[in-house]
Amino acid sequence: MFHHSAGIWLSEAIFGTTITLSTGRIIPTRWVGEQHVREDLGFIPSFTDWVKTIRPEPWMGRAEKIEALVDPHLAPPVLEVR
Known part of the structure; x- marks a missing residue:
């Protein structure tokens, strides 16, 4: 789902600009x-x-339309039919 340039940017935002490997080597998350x-x-x-x-x-x-669920005052008026 995130296999695109914006997904790569998102991974950098979540994990930081660099990742430290178990060997101690630091590499860019973007790479x-x-x-x-x-x-x-x-x-x-x-x-x-x-x-x-x-x-x-x-x-x-x-x-x-979810206006009535969010704010009942935004719901359209209910018309009674007699």
Whole structure:
């Protein structure tokens, strides 16, 4: 899910700019992420490249309005039918 340039940036943000190996050697986190993605995909796609390949499913476009759950004052008025 994070095999793109933004995912590599995220790993750096989470783990820090460098990683210390058990041998004591310090290596850049970005290098590890770039090597990993290159090994898996052969290149490093951008986030846009990654998202463009996602095939939309019907459930992805169904959204429910949650205003009433968040703030009852924003809910549309209830009309009584007699």
